[in-house]
Amino acid sequence: MKIKILKYILTHMTMYFIIKQCVWLYNSQIRMPFKEQMELLSNYLSENRYKESKPFQIFPFQFNQEKGLYASYVILNIMDKRNSYIDHLVRTQIGIDDNNYFVTNCVLLNLLDCVNLGTYEFNENELEETIDTLLEFKDKxxxxxxxxxxxxxxxxxETNTWSQYGTNLLKVSDFTKLFPDILRKFLNYIGLSFINLLQRLSTILHLPTDSDDGSQNQVLGIQLMTSPKIKQSIKDKWLSKNYKFKEYFDLLKRYSYYPLDKSNSSSSMIDPRSYFAFHEYLEKLPQMNITQFGLFTTWLLNIEDQVEGVVQIPFNVNLIDLTVMNNIIFSLNQLIIYGNQTMIDQVFDDTLTMLYLNSTSFLAAQAYSGVIDKHIDISNPYYPSRYIFYLQASKNLYLLNSNFDKLNENAKEVAKIYSKMLKTNGTQFILNTAQVRYNGDLYWEDFLGIYANKSYHEDATFTTVLSLSTLIxxxxxxxxDKKGNVRLYFDPKTPKNVTDTIEKGMKTVTKFGFFQNSNLNPFYSITLKTYTSQFxxxxxxHRYLNGTQFNPHIGNQDLVNQIVAVDGIIDSDEYDQLLKQKWFSHNTQEDFTGFNVPRQQFALWSxxxxxxxxxxxxxxxxxCIDRSSLNQSN
Structure with missing residues (x-):
């Protein structure tokens, strides 16, 4: 009797599981109506927004959470030789909650896109609550x-200075210092050598203000100010703490990279990794008969102005990130389009105009030369994805083309540069990397979880969304349109394979189960990743902060107390000889070998x-695409 009951229960449980899977598979192939999918995603986004603040505590364990911020996590990109399921679980299930400005700002900018298109409405109380929290990230x-x-x-x-403090990361860092040696050795043995860097975070994580968060903050402010659907009290709050625009751009100019500068300051110095990535371009500058050349950098600080151990540039040298450069240019384009002429005239002096044009031409040149493809690790040290680079670039083009009548001559030149780059290299990259599933679904994926001829499709949702967004x-x-609604119109010269790809890709995105898969993303990372991204x-x-010189060819690098950089321009023949030498006892590995290298894990933000x-x-x-323009373009 008991056996029959057990068989009965097991049979029905099996049938329930099979039916449930069949229903899920069926639903996953059904295309959702637009409003239903937007409502579903809006609810999901709301679930990822912290409703209350919580302190960090060890027992019962709890991460610090800041009310109003959207959740993000520091995860570990770990890989073994077999790309095992265990490492897949480590990547996708283990993370440290991270309360940062960047993620919530990015979410709000995306939602403001929807507001401007008339497809989304903010809960104004929640928005004001989030803005209140973001204003606490002002550089005091x-x-x-x-x-x-x-x-x-x-x-x-002690220094009368404000210092950034990543609560959860630093608290976990302090906790790992209590690990006994035998546990540290075991973690290193199983491949978690990142634990050694985690223990040193408190000596490294004294971040200064960066031009990336600064530029995104300005874009958020401009979008809030210019939207008729945002209540005035929110606009007033933001403006009350963010009104010295000219002074911000003075900082941006001051801390940019001027390789031809002879003033004996650190403005002509750059990270050796950045110099290697772009040395072929930089080596041509002395032959161009130009007296001034500059590029936007990442950190709004230099060695002379830093406060050691409180506000300090990571590794004591500034660096170039092409995606950060895109974001800075985006903020300048916003200012040109939406700012008043008096402010534009005050901000855009000869130096900023030079940086604006130089940086745009420079990043396009890196796409044409293949640097982005050959060395995404050091050409975009903080944004480890070509898809993100092209997405951020395409946001510039979309903004400029949609407001072309408001552009001055310099902005029109920038639009021309972006248009050429994106309609050739950018578009071709997206088309070439599209993949097709067994059921005909078109999709894209980047690098998370791909190794040893195996993929867990961990970032496929994110990368597919970015690829289609870039094309649109x-x-x-x-x-x-005539009714006052925002519509999107295709360029009449849009190739048919572009519109076909968009249509096929959107059939994938609009299916019921698309966003129920992994929403992991490699959006942001530390710069020290695999072998090729070391110094x-x-x-x-090559000197210590106190000025003492050291031999850079032997020994190990002191990331906190040493300065290593390239100052000025090195002659190409001399640089070729230097490439043959060892640096910190290692050979220069000129070819990027990928991010998924067994036992070479690194932290990234998702x-x-x-x-x-x-x-x-x-x-x-x-x-919002106008279908008649789609048919005409085809």
Missing amino acids: NRGNIPSATFYKQIFVK NTWTTAKL YYPMNV SDSITISFGMSLLSKYH
């Missing part, structure tokens, strides 16, 4: 300049909220 060392910090700051009484941004322009490149500056909000922006833009 800079007064009312519209700069923002990645983490909130704490006051250091590149080939459409937003204009008001094993030629340099002509957020479901970013994937979902980019998805909502994509769905909204696709929904």
